[in-house]
Amino acid sequence: MDRTPFVTVVIPLYNKQRTIARAIASIRAQTLQDFEVVIVDDGSTDASAQELAACGATTDPRFRCVRQPNAGPGAARNAGARMARGRCIAFLDADDEWLPEHLQHAAQALGEGGCQVYVSAYDTGAEHQALQVNLLQCCIARSGRWALPPALGPVDVKRIVDACQVSCLVVDRALFWRLGGFYEKHRSTFGEDIYLVIQLVFGSDIWFERTPQVLFHVEDSELGLKRVGERPVRPHLLEPEPLRGSCPPARRAQLEELFAFYRMLETEKFSRKGDWRAVLRLRRAFRWPQAVPHELRGRERKVPWRTVVTALGLRGRSIG
Structure with missing residues (x-):
């Protein structure tokens, strides 16, 4: 691929042999085809690599598949972002999938909308709504450009932050790196995405799309609602100074x-x-x-x- 694509799609992959082909199929089905894809196999021990070959990702010229020793989802996403050539970076977890117009909506928001960050609502399906409600639709009255209201209290701010699921996020590449990307120390598997999202919410105007464009498969996530055991301390409480420094x-x-x-x-x-x-x-x-x-x-x-x-x-x- 010689020309610069509009967006680089980054997929962190760790033991998702059952779902990775579904995620890839949803990328190929996008109405906007001006993309490249970087898949970072974060030391999978199952048949994820074989599934990549079986669905044609290893031979598709738009796809680059790399492997690294297991370092956690933040490190895997950052590794993919370092390989990105697109103006923007979109993230898709290997157990989620996009609806066909997701990237098209993002392109309009990041172009005509004048924003550097796009976040869509997600759909968990009728069976799982009780486990994970569509937070964005609860927090935002209409689609469009949004800036953090100065009077919004911490409970509501956290709801906005939580609504910005990684698979729903498309961000300007320069802004992503200016904020340092995802938290990746200590092979963090909890809050590594929130560390970035807090900075985006406090420092950028965001285009929120209330119509769900992402199918968020909570039933396939071992690090989300199905996580077993006590969750570690959130990284933004371990290292808050970079977030303070980037905050207006x-x-x-x-x-x-x-x-x-x-x-x-x-x-x-x-x-x-x-x-x-x-x-x-x-x-x-x-x-x-x-x-x-x-x-x-x-x-x-x-x-x-x-x-x-x-x-x-x-x-x-x-x-x-």
Whole structure:
């Protein structure tokens, strides 16, 4: 492929032999065909590589398939983005699929709409709506250009962030790298996408498309709703400074409110284990810039006493 495509599609692939052909078929079915595809096999141990060959991805000149030792989804997406030649980068997880006009809508938004970021709504199917509602349709009244309202509180800001699923995201390549891409340290598998999305929400106008253009297959995701075990601390609480540095000054207090809300969610988790050291450390690191929002005061007050009660109970059982 000699000419520069409009968009580079990046697929991180790890043990998705059952679904990767479906994802690839949805790319080939796009009404906008001005794309290239980079598939990064992140050390799969199943038959994913054979499936790529079987569906013709390894012989299609629009596709590049590379393999790397397992490094996590953030690192795999970044590796694909480093190979991108398109003006924009679109991301598609190997267990999701696009409806045919997804890239066409993105091209219009990033061209005529004048935005550098496009996010579509998603559809989980009638069977799975109770597990994962279409957050974008809950948060946004109409399709079009959107900028973060200055009065939006942390609960609603988090809902906007959560609505920006990776498979729904198309972003200007230069902007993607200016923000550092996805979080990839420690082979992160939780929040590596949110680390980027927070920066996009706070620093860019976004074109939101309320009509679902992505089929989000929650039933096939081991790292999402079906994740087993305790989720690690979110990376934006481990390394918040880059996010603070990229945030416009007028929105920094709003960002600190969001951090404090995320911190509250983490301390609720640690309080259930009686880990008062972690609770104190996080509460000191991420304070509310002003008063605790009214709707969160009750939850915030419960954290210290729940931590103490749990710790005393665990201590009592160990002594007994």
